[in-house]
Amino acid sequence: MGDSSTTASEASLSYNLADLFEAVSDRVAEREAIVCGSRRLTYGQLEERANRMANHLLSKGVQPGEFVGCYLTNCTEYLEVLLACFKIRAIPVNINYRYVTEELRYLLIDSGLVVLVCNEEFVDRVRSVAAEVPALRHCIVVSPIVVSPIVVSPIVVSPIVVSPIVEQPGLEMLPDPIRYDEALAAASADRPLVLGRGDDDLYLLYTGGTTGMPKGVIWRQADAFFGCIGGGDPMRMSGPVSSPEELLERIIDFDFVFYALAPLMHAAAQWVSLMWLLCGAKVILHSGGFEPVEIWKTVDLEKVSIMTVVGDAMARPLVDAWDEQGPFEISSMYSLSNGGAPLAPSLRDRLREIAPNAMLTDGFGSSETGIQGSRRLSPGEDPGKGVRFDNVEAGTTVLDDSGHPVEPGSGVVGRIAHSGYIPLRYHNAPEKTAETFVVIEGTRYVLPGDMATVEADGSITLLGRGSVSINTGGEKVYPEEVEALLKGHPAVYDVLVVGVADERWGERVTAVVQPTKGSTPTLEELDAHCRGQLAGYKIPRSLVLVEQVVRSPSGKADYRWAKSTAAASLG
Numbered sequence: 001m002g003d004s005s006t007t008a009s010e011a012s013l014s015y016n017l018a019d020l021f022e023a024v025s026d027r028v029a030e031r032e033a034i035v036c037g038s039r040r041l042t043y044g045q046l047e048e049r050a051n052r053m054a055n056h057l058l059s060k061g062v063q064p065g066e067f068v069g070c071y072l073t074n075c076t077e078y079l080e081v082l083l084a085c086f087k088i089r090a091i092p093v094n095i096n097y098r099y100v101t102e103e104l105r106y107l108l109i110d111s112g113l114v115v116l117v118c119n120e121e122f123v124d125r126v127r128s129v130a131a132e133v134p135a136l137r138h139c140i141v142v143s144p145i146v147v148s149p150i151v152v153s154p155i156v157v158s159p160i161v162v163s164p165i166v167e168q169p170g171l172e173m174l175p176d177p178i179r180y181d182e183a184l185a186a187a188s189a190d191r192p193l194v195l196g197r198g199d200d201d202l203y204l205l206y207t208g209g210t211t212g213m214p215k216g217v218i219w220r221q222a223d224a225f226f227g228c229i230g231g232g233d234p235m236r237m238s239g240p241v242s243s244p245e246e247l248l249e250r251i252i253d254f255d256f257v258f259y260a261l262a263p264l265m266h267a268a269a270q271w272v273s274l275m276w277l278l279c280g281a282k283v284i285l286h287s288g289g290f291e292p293v294e295i296w297k298t299v300d301l302e303k304v305s306i307m308t309v310v311g312d313a314m315a316r317p318l319v320d321a322w323d324e325q326g327p328f329e330i331s332s333m334y335s336l337s338n339g340g341a342p343l344a345p346s347l348r349d350r351l352r353e354i355a356p357n358a359m360l361t362d363g364f365g366s367s368e369t370g371i372q373g374s375r376r377l378s379p380g381e382d383p384g385k386g387v388r389f390d391n392v393e394a395g396t397t398v399l400d401d402s403g404h405p406v407e408p409g410s411g412v413v414g415r416i417a418h419s420g421y422i423p424l425r426y427h428n429a430p431e432k433t434a435e436t437f438v439v440i441e442g443t444r445y446v447l448p449g450d451m452a453t454v455e456a457d458g459s460i461t462l463l464g465r466g467s468v469s470i471n472t473g474g475e476k477v478y479p480e481e482v483e484a485l486l487k488g489h490p491a492v493y494d495v496l497v498v499g500v501a502d503e504r505w506g507e508r509v510t511a512v513v514q515p516t517k518g519s520t521p522t523l524e525e526l527d528a529h530c531r532g533q534l535a536g537y538k539i540p541r542s543l544v545l546v547e548q549v550v551r552s553p554s555g556k557a558d559y560r561w562a563k564s565t566a567a568a569s570l571g
Helices: 017-027 043-059 076-088 101-111 120-132 180-186 221-227 244-249 267-277 292-301 312-325 345-354 430-436 479-486 523-530 559-570
Strands: 032-036 039-042 067-071 091-094 113-119 138-142 177-179 202-207 215-220 257-260 282-285 306-309 335-338 359-366 370-377 396-399 414-418 437-440 443-446 450-454 460-465 470-472 475-477 492-502 506-515 542-545
Touching (some): 017 043, 017 221, 017 244, 017 267, 032 043, 039 043, 043 076, 043 180, 067 101, 076 091, 091 202, 101 113, 101 202, 113 120, 120 138, 138 180, 177 180, 202 221, 221 370, 267 282, 306 312, 312 345, 312 492, 345 359, 430 437, 460 479, 470 492, 479 492, 479 506, 479 523
Parallel strands (some): 032 282, 067 091, 138 177, 257 282, 257 306, 335 359, 506 542
Antiparallel strands (some): 032 039, 359 370, 396 414, 414 443, 414 450, 437 443
16 A cells, blocks of 8 residues: 555545545655656656646636636646646536537537637637637647657656747637647646635536537536546445545555546546546556557556457457457456447457456446446356346436336336436536436436346346437337347448338338448348347348448447438438
């Protein structure tokens, strides 16, 4: 365990995320914290850079409760801005860097941003909408990072190099622009003193969901610490901490490395990175394009302990690279986890073969619920079938249409509900808040829209989001259930299942398929593959072949794209 001495930051700890990080960083200041591209930061260096950014934001008049946007790809600056905001009680806003102008404009206005931190590559897009964002008064521009294969080397951070703002055409047209490195260089490295910091400070995560414009989910930081960020127990083995001080007793005293493949704008990377930083581990942020061979090599070079993928969109290229150019040295890997999107059973089995000595963990949850449950498969354990979770968080249940818990083994399809550590509301959306956060028989629940059944043994089988379910002849079809089976066909590389308009049935189940190389699956072949394993009404009645299935940068399904593509193809 870490040094038991008490530091100034531990004098009055709360579950505020800044309080917790400062206490941890004081204990392990010389330990390596973050690796991204060519930059490597110790906990002390990460803390200093976050302090500098916090003091810069204060110098620009940022007040507690004001919003600061992170329009960034993975970089150390992303985590620095998060921590800086927590320190001064401001609220960081995650912004999907794939958003087109309309979505970006909506989010910037909806969140009420006063400061925006963005990559230089996004300047033109920001400039096109900045004048329409009334609260935006300051922009901080992050220069490109050096993207190269990670090489293990002594911890060295290049000195801050200040580049004149006029070097990049267009930057001067942003509201009060400054380069990130210039802002750091001019700011104090002292830890800012902000009164009133505590459990009730706010944490926000915008979620794109599967339909509609993004929604901002507002949490109390204490609830987010337990509901989203592990509560001091990332591996779900010891139970959550009973006090902020206990977190310091759990600082690991051995090398442990988490590799975040997803972008920090997504909970799968942001939550888990914060989990491990609060345990004193090292976090690697994946930067640049998704290069599977380099990822496997990084596992070896950095001796990665745990790596998280987001569904098939990340797992399948990794498997392909292994089969085509592997094997690679991954003996350091203790666990391979998946979250944020389903993993096809056939792909899960292949990962078990690739990493037979690693534990495979599937997790489920959402921005509105935090982490709700998981399934942990030890080496040699039979995974069984379906998207089933037997390790369910306290407060998670399945409710029927009457608001009562679904009886195990009844086969009744209900709505996933979660109580306990849950958000306060959606930002600027009182009607949506009233629909999603409800009180049933005196208990406040969040109903994120996921549908599920409860098995006889009490485990929960997820069926998918009700908002994307297909109504065909009065029967409901949940796309993820059909997709999981179709992905087991050798000619199917990736697939999304949607409903298209049908005069007779209302909606017709349609598979939008990206074939494996050299394959051309037919509807008849897919029908034969599904027959006997799915009810007849769930089997696709139409097939659309595409060069690539479109997903978000984090690997989540883009059902809007799939539905429009299917409709256009089928007329």
